[in-house]
Amino acid sequence: MDDNDLKDHREIGQAQELFFIDPEIGLGLPMWLPNGATIRRELERYMTDLELKEGYKHVITPHIAKLDLYKKSGHWEHYRDGMFAPMNRDNEEYVLRPMNCPHHIHLFNHRPRSYRELPLRIAEFGTLYRWENSGELSGLIRVRNMTLNDAHIFCSPSQLKDEFKSAVKLIEKVYKDLKLKNFWYRLSLHDPKDKEKYVNNPKMWEESERAIREALDELELDYKEGVGDAAFYGPKLDVQIPNALGKDETVSTVQIDFYLPEKFNLNYLGEDGKKHPIVIVHRGIISTLERMVGFMIEQYQGAFPTWLSPVQVKIIPITDRNLEYAKKLLEQFKDSKIRAEIDERGETMQAKIRDAQNMKIPYMVIIGDKEQESGMISVRKRDGESLNNLDFKKFLDELNSEIDKRA
Ligand SMILES: [Zn+2]
Numbered sequence: 001m002d003d004n005d006l007k008d009h010r011e012i013g014q015a016q017e018l019f020f021i022d023p024e025i026g027l028g029l030p031m032w033l034p035n036g037a038t039i040r041r042e043l044e045r046y047m048t049d050l051e052l053k054e055g056y057k058h059v060i061t062p063h064i065a066k067l068d069l070y071k072k073s074g075h076w077e078h079y080r081d082g083m084f085a086p087m088n089r090d091n092e093e094y095v096l097r098p099m100n101c102p103h104h105i106h107l108f109n110h111r112p113r114s115y116r117e118l119p120l121r122i123a124e125f126g127t128l129y130r131w132e133n134s135g136e137l138s139g140l141i142r143v144r145n146m147t148l149n150d151a152h153i154f155c156s157p158s159q160l161k162d163e164f165k166s167a168v169k170l171i172e173k174v175y176k177d178l179k180l181k182n183f184w185y186r187l188s189l190h191d192p193k194d195k196e197k198y199v200n201n202p203k204m205w206e207e208s209e210r211a212i213r214e215a216l217d218e219l220e221l222d223y224k225e226g227v228g229d230a231a232f233y234g235p236k237l238d239v240q241i242p243n244a245l246g247k248d249e250t251v252s253t254v255q256i257d258f259y260l261p262e263k264f265n266l267n268y269l270g271e272d273g274k275k276h277p278i279v280i281v282h283r284g285i286i287s288t289l290e291r292m293v294g295f296m297i298e299q300y301q302g303a304f305p306t307w308l309s310p311v312q313v314k315i316i317p318i319t320d321r322n323l324e325y326a327k328k329l330l331e332q333f334k335d336s337k338i339r340a341e342i343d344e345r346g347e348t349m350q351a352k353i354r355d356a357q358n359m360k361i362p363y364m365v366i367i368g369d370k371e372q373e374s375g376m377i378s379v380r381k382r383d384g385e386s387l388n389n390l391d392f393k394k395f396l397d398e399l400n401s402e403i404d405k406r407a
Contacts, residue, residue, distance in 0.1 A: 008244045009297035010139040016302055016310075016359055018293075019140060028137040028144030030290060035310035038339070039296075040289045042308050044125055046406060047149050047174070047286050054170065056123040056151055061103040063127050067093040073102045073260060078197060078232035082130045084144075096129035101282060104152040105264045108278075113268045115276075119155035119163050125289070126150045140294030141243055147289045153281040156268065160256065160279050164215045167254045167283040171239060174252075174285050177406065180299060183251070185221055186238045187212065188229035198232055199259050208256045209235045231282070233259035244298045251291060255282040303360040303382065306399070307406045313340035313399070314356040318349050318368035325372045329365065329392065336400055340365075357382050363399070 013019050018036030025031060032040060048058060067086045070076040075083070079098060086093040097103065104122045113120065127147045136142050153163045175183065190198045190205055198205075212235050216223060223237070230236060236255035240248040257280040260266075266278035286292045296304070306312050313333055317326040326342050333340035343352045349366065356364045364380040371377055377395060379387045 006244045006298065007301060008139070009141070009294045012297050012302040013139065018297065018310075021139070026144070027134055028132055028142070030140055030143055030145070036293065038310040039293055039304065039308050043286065043289060043292065043296075044149075046177075046307075048123075048125075050170070050174070051121075051123050051151070054121075054166075056121040058123050059104070059107060061100065061107065061124060061126065062097075063129070064094050064096055065103065067095050069102045069106075070095060070098075073105075073263060074199060074232065075099065075102070078199070082132075084129050084131055097126075098128055098130050100124060100126035100128065100148065100150045101152060101260060101280075102264075104150075105260060105266065105280075108152070108154050109264060109266060113154070113278075115156070115268055115270050118268060119153050119159050121151055121153045121163075123149075123151035128288075138243075140290040140297075141249055143288075143290050146291070148284050149286040149289070149292075151283050151285075153283065154266065154268075154278050155281065156276060157279050160211060160281065161215045161218070163281050164212070164254060164256060165219055167281060167285070168215075168219055168221065168237065170283075171252045171254070171285055175239075178286075178296065179305075180241065180295070182299075183239050183241045185223035186226045186229065186240050186250075187216065187223045188226045188231075188236045188238050190230040190235065191228035194228060197228075198230065201259070204258050205235070208258050212237065212256050231255055231257075233257050234282075236282075241295055243295065249291065249295075251287040251295060253282070253284050253287075256280075257282055305407065306362045307403045309360070309362050310339065311341050311359070311361050312338050312403070313363045313365055314352075314359075314361045315340060315342045315365045315367060316349060316352045316356070317342065317344070318366065321369065322367045322372055326367045329367070329377075332392075332396065336396055338396075338399060338403070353380060357384075365395075 016035055017033045019030045019032050021027065022031055075098060083098045084096045086095050107122060108120060125147050129145055132142050132144055155163050189209060234255050234257040236253050238250045239252035241251050242248050261278045261280055267275040268278055270276045315326045315329055317323050323344065330340055330342055353364055360382055362382055366378040366380060376389045377392050379390055379395060
């Protein structure tokens with residue numbers, strides 16, 4: 001397939017009933033249909049399992065907070081255009097959060113921390129609200145409501161480089177697992193001339209940009225530089241992927257931050273019993289679930305690996321006589337937590353196979369009189385390959401192992 005034939009994720013999302021945008025709900029507010037919600041849930045499970053293994057601690061925090069919190073953090077000064085307007089009730093002002101950082105900082109700081117707890121890696125699938133201009137909105141890739149695979153690593157300055165490098169290595173592992181391609185790395189630096197966007201502290205910028213360059217050199221990573229692409233509080237490494245229309249968007253990011261720790265007076269008690277300063281690594285590996293699912297739809301062109309496929313098996317009875325038997329198989333698939341469905345429509349077998357192929361369902365199990373009598377099954381893969389006279393138990397075991405391995 002040539003690149004020009006690539007379908008946009010919105011087109012595939014509609015055909016496969018993954019999500020839709022409803023102007024009466026609001027632009028940039030995706031509605032996840034059951035098929036899309038399944039992909040999203042599986043992706044969240046995959047990442048959570050991986051993070052728990054890597055020593056991250058998962059938390060849950062509110063989607064809103066007092067406006068004063070964002071005044072203190074600097075978001076109100078530097079990021080106000082990206083925020084929904086404050087809500088005023090009983091003389092208190094609240095905002096929908098545009099970032100999770102201040103919540104996680106308060107979580108870190110709710111009691112004194114010892115050097116023994118560091119590095120403390122706090123993770124959350126944190127839901128955010130950002131005011132993107134309506135002209136910028138695009139399917140799942142640019143939205144106003146999103147859930148970020150976020151984490152903040154609270155560490156000592158001496159742990160900083162290793163934590164940054166581990167986060168980059170985690171990105172490399174995930175991209176390999178998810179078979180993402182065409183991505184490139186961008187070192188996003190601040191623009192010293194832009195006093196409005198960036199915190200004015202030349203020494204801090206010099207220190208943090210030096211730390212990030214050293215870590216990148218040790219990783220021997222190829223990257224391009226982007227002046228003016230940094231966060232308002234610090235430099236970052238971004239992973240850029242082009243969408244089906246050729247426009248690059250940031251998917252993953254790892255950031256170094258000396259600014260917020262100082263603002264919120266973050267410290268830890270060292271072995272010497274004295275207080276020492278904290279540094280934060282902000283990182284998002286699979287980006288927002290919205291953006292990642294959007295890119296995955298485009299990169300796979302809707303043909304998700306089995307573990308992510310909303311429907312993994314379509315059971316196709318050839319005649320009504322085979323329906324009872326098909327239902328027995330369905331129960332066995334369900335007992336193995338495999339997402340299977342029966343196509344009970346009065347269409348021909350060929351039409352049912354064609355529709356399942358169009359929906360990119362990985363496996364079709366065809367049940368006729370012959371299969372019913374012998375207790376064997378015939379399987380068709382979505383690429384057209386046929387496997388006849390398969391033992392059902394053996395097929396079930398192989399399918400389970402493919403899904404467990406997230407192969
Ligand atoms: Zn953050």
